[in-house]
Amino acid sequence: MTVKAPRARSRRTATPSVPDLAAVGEGRRRVIIEAVEPIIDGGRYPVKRIVGDTITVRCDLFADGHDELAAVVRYRPLGAKAWHEAALRHLVNDRWEGQFPLTSIGRHEFQVVAWIDRFATWVHQLEKRLAAGQDVQVDLQIGAALVGEAARNADGADAAVLHVAEAALIAGDVDTAFAGEIYALMAIHLPRRFATESEIYPITVERERARFSAWYELFPRSTATEPGRHGTFRDVIKRLPYVAELGFDVLYLPPIHPIGHTFRKGKNNSLTAGADDPGSPWAIGNADGGHMSVHPQLGTLDDFRALVDEARKYGIEVALDIAFQCSPDHPYVREHPEWFRARPDGTIQYAENPPKKYQDIYPFDFETDAWQELWQELRQIFVFWIEQGVRIFRVDNPHTKNFRFWEWCLNSLKAEYPDLIFLSEAFTRPKVMYHLAKIGFTQSYTYYTWRTTKAEITQYMRELTTPPVSDLFIPNFWPNTPDILTPQFYRGQRAVFITRAAMAATLTASWGMYGPAYELMEHTPVPGREEYIDNEKYEIRYWNLDAPHSLRGFIAQLNRIRRNHPALHRNDTLRFHRVDIDFHEHEWLLAYSKTSLDGQDIILVVVNLDPDHTHRGWVQVPVADWNLTNIYQAHDLLTDARYQWSGEFNYVELSPAAPVHIFRIRRLRRDERGFEYFA
Known part of the structure; x- marks a missing residue:
């Protein structure tokens, strides 16, 4: 047997590569x-x-x-x-x-x-x-x-x-x-x-109005002072004292542009329009112009500018709706067919959410080869209205348009006009809503309309007021919109209208409502849908602002309280409080507070969420945190009633007739003469 000698190993070894120290930078940090x-x-x-x-x-x-x-x-x-x-x-x-x-x-x-x-x-x-x-x-x-x-x-x-x-x-x-x-x-x-x-x-x-604002939405065509006439910008000017009386500082107008005739919708969203049906303002454009034109029956651009100027005298800013979509009659359809998606039969793809069809609206195609020209034109629409004096825009359905477009458009506009405010109307998934806030939208609509129970409201507000959401997302609470009438309103109970407005106005620093439908307590839905019957989106309405059942006095008082109390100007001090009944948490009484940053203004809100029954309970007050003495005062700003409270738990009772307390908590003080008072 022959044994082979082992092969001699080479003395040479591979030289390891030396990392590039230049890539480290200053290594002594x-x-x-x-x-x-x-x-x-x-x-x-x-x-x-x-x-x-x-x-x-x-x-x-x-x-x-x-x-x-x-x-x-x-x-x-x-x-x-x-x-x-x-x-x-x-x-x-x-x-x-x-x-x-x-x-x-x-x-x-x-x-x-x-x-x-x-x-x-x-x-x-x-x-x-x-x-x-x-x-x-x-x-x-x-x-x-x-x-x-x-x-x-x-x-x-x-x-x-x-x-x-x-x-x-x-x-x-x-x-x-x-x-x-x-x-x-x-x-x-x-x-x-x-x-x-x-x-x-x-x-x-952002400027202060980005966080603290009160929005009022109305349709200019429904502002005529007599039934049967199409309202004008001049009629809206006459309506300004009323809006100011209610205490709103943003007047939001749905699209004010010419409305298409082709496939025009009739009353109650009927597919067949009558000769006098005005159509939906969101079906933008006809032979009179498009997104940079005004509806001839509303007036002229000069009239619009007069409205903007007159509103400022009342401390009100006019906000415009920007809806990037076109009626089949829009000049863009004829001049730039490449901005729309063509169907195999040669027609243009209309908007739809199967099985729903919106033949009166053509969406823009953000995948068009001419996307750069489209982007520039859409940005120019904003610039046009900025030049007319508008600094606040409500943007219709931004989640259905290209996110990269919004990031480019909004940030380039704000670099030039840093005081702009953009409200995102995106009732969509949370991550999409938050992404729109990241890329440039100032405020956003929310899920408040559908949060009705104590647990739902509490959980949602904690989400909105906790980082990272609170670092990017500014909520704007609306109890109703022209598109949304939720089931809690269907019985027309006054208590529901009061509590939903009160919570919207105090849970968040920005709120809005669609009027006069809200203060007049319109509550009849389209059968089977969360939407108003006889909707202003499809017809001209005449509103009796002096109706005896109107909530205008309550709304005005609510906004006055908001303005006068800095605690309600922000969201980051929101705190929920326990309300007990028989030593258990009360499911119908919701209590929460806000404080000013200096701690001097303390607002405690207690709401009865049950519109049918009176409820009683004991609300817990953080006496030590608020630096209260054993005796302090709860001053109801709605009724001017004043209650002397003591200790940590205090009794509250709320009925359907008076379903909300908005308390100013006042500390016991002593002046230089030794007299005690609450302040």
Whole structure:
């Protein structure tokens, strides 16, 4: 048997590749920055805030070893060269926090910068050495070098103070070295060696009306002062005192453009229109023009501009509906057939949601080869109405149009006109609604219309007021719209109309209603559908604003309370309160509160959700959190009744005739003469 000798192994081995250190950047940066808040999708989309807000930034900061850290959040308007800074402070467990003010509308940005605080580290170590009785001569020389480095980076009086401290440390005179403002000066002037910078994160800062607003929707063609006549912009001007009396600051008009004739809808959405049927305002365009024209029976562009100007005198802004769709008669159909989808038989695809068909509407084809020209034209529609004085737009069904178009269009418009407000009418899936908020829509319709029980309302409001949703989504609560009449209204109970309006106006800082249908308590639906019978979308209505059953007085009072109480101007202080009956949570009585940021204005709302029965219970008041004495006052702002309360649980009773309390909680005060009063 022959045994083969083993093959000799080669002494040569593969040389491992050396990573490119240039790709590392500055490798001496030791601080790690993680978990920065608030940001949306890693900073892809801007956080949303209101001018005048103070934004709180939090992050995790840590480094190797035991050195002390320092950090700032720096911030600036987008495009500005200079940064402003605010210090971050350590909270607990490597979590840091800082705040900075937002003083102008538009796009802003912020960044966290963190570094090893060499001076604080030296001071901390020096204190321990001194406490241990160690010789610190060398350590004082190290400190003197740090102070000298800062002095060379300063000038004027600051440099002089630092040089004195430097000399004192060299001489071993610690007391003199630390006698001045050395800590503050070192924080300013000692160079931040090897600082770590986070990504730059965006913020959109909106004007105040983006968060706090009250919208009133009406159809201009139904504003005539006598039955049987088509209303005009001049009639709407005459209606402004009424809208102002109700306390609304946004007047929203459905589309005001020429209406198509082909496949025009008749009353109650009939497929056959009569000779006098005006058609749906959302079937936009005919021979008189399209999206940049006004319906001839409403008046002229001059009349519209007069309406916008006159509304401002009442503190009201006019909001326009933008619906990107066309009637078959729209000039775009003739001039740009490539913007629409063609069917195999050569006809244009009309809108449909099978089995429903909307032959009077052609949707735009956002997959057209001419998409760039389409995008530019649609953006120009906004620009046209902006030039007529409009700064607020309600956008119809944005979730059925290209999201990338909206992101480009809205953000480019707001870069030029930062005071614009866009309300998204997207009753669709939550993630889609939230994405529309991310890409540029200011406010959004919500699911409030369908949230009716205590559990549903509580859960939904907690979702809307908790990050990340609250960082991007500004809700606007509407109890009704021309498209939506939900079942709770079908019996026409006054209590339902009161409670739904009261909750919409106090749960969120922005609310709206479709009138005069709401204040006149219209409640008859199309059989089998959540929609009004004899709908204004398809016919002209005459409204008796002076009807004795009108809720106009209540609505006006509700909006007056909102205006007068800063607690109701925001959503982030919303808090729900327990209401007990027989030591169990009451299912019909809903209680919640809001407070102003300074804690001086406290509003507590209690609602009876049952329109048929009186309910009683004990509402829990957070006495300690609100800094209340044992005796305090609950002042009902709706009735002016005043109740002296004490302790944590207090009795409430609400009937269908009076189903809401809006309490102002007043603390017991004592003046300089010793007299006690509630304020």
